[in-house]
């Protein structure tokens with residue numbers, strides 16, 4: 395049951411059962427080597443000279459990972475003032491941040507403008523607010539050039555019927571507002587959705603570049619994120635063909651810059667691609683039961699720890715780490731269909747539905763793979779459960795605690811008035 399993490403050398407000699415015993419369960423485990431590798435792959439995606447990677451930090455804002463991303467040469471895409479503070483706490487300079495906003499207050503815009511962070515707004519109404527806050531300033535705009543896609547309707551952020559981006563038909567009004575507030579449009583961006591494979595991504599890039607020609611003198615074009623990762627590696631799913639994407643991207647970028655008459659900067663905004671595969675969530679089986687035909691393994695992996703299966707019906711591969719002293723070895727021969735559920739008081743609380751697995755037992759430690767993106771970042775304290783700890787397997791194979799588990803005091807800390 396260890397084939398995927400073994401193939402990646404994920405634990406680098408550490409035993410996941412021992413990690414869960416030492417740091418507690420559930421536990422987010424990240425691998426530094428894999429994270430750095432993913433950053434490097436994205437940075438060399440295109441050979442265009444002014445090509446950069448804006449890490450969309452909302453996928454995983456652990457400060458240690460942010461610091462590593464910066465060391466690898468990434469800049470950062472942020473979605474809130476809070477994320478700006480996190481990025482700066484990890485060492486990013488305001489000039490290295492692009493604040494892609496959606497429905498924020500004038501105060502939040504003002505916070506970013508005062509620091510000198512470039513803000514990209516995505517509606518005429520927010521452009522008007524930004525014009526008032528940053529009259530005469532340099533700004534960016536997020537467009538929706540009509541292409542969208544993703545792994546679930548909840549993550550599609552382009553095309554018809556999404557709250558994100560300015561539709562191209564509003565460009566005349568955009569130009570009026572730019573003139574009214576004497577704003578200089580230095581960049582445009584888009585983001586079509588999450589977990590997209592190459593073709594749709596490139597189609598989106600083509601559409602954004604067409605739209606970019608309607609603006610003179612841009613300094614950057616940010617082509618968005620959404621690069622897919624294979625969540626079903628146990629069934630042989632293959633990674634993105636970065637070479638194929640890179641060579642088409644190269645052609646699009648070099649051709650555009652030639653016809654635009656300027657070597658502007660091109661950025662991409664991957665979140666998931668950089669962090670998903672560097673994270674495994676460990677949890678423990680505390681009970682097993684059968685209800686009618688359905689078998690359940692009850693764990694400490696409720697949706698307060700990993701929300702993606704409940705929110706998006708997402709698939710995460712599962713590995714089982716059983717005590718070597720157990721007299722029932724993991725045996726593929728007698729696999730059965732089982733639901734892995736959590737400990738929250740909700741029937742939608744599951745981690746894996748109807749999986750073919752060897753019978754699970756109390757005390758088994760489970761590894762939920764590819765949990766490094768939108769995992770801890772979406773964790774909450776529902777049912778007064780502590781958000782888990784996070785550790786890093788460093789390049790020298792040693793482990794380091796990079797966020798401690800919530801204590802009961804943390805959970806009640808903001809309450810007043812007893």
Ligand SMILES: *Cc1c(COP(=O)(O)O)cnc(C)c1O
Pocket residue numbers: 450452453471473494584585587588589618619620621663664665666667767
């Ligand atoms: C979430 C987001 C991203 C990153 O998406 P991934 O699917 O994680 O790559 C990039 N850009 C914007 C504007 C986003 O909101």
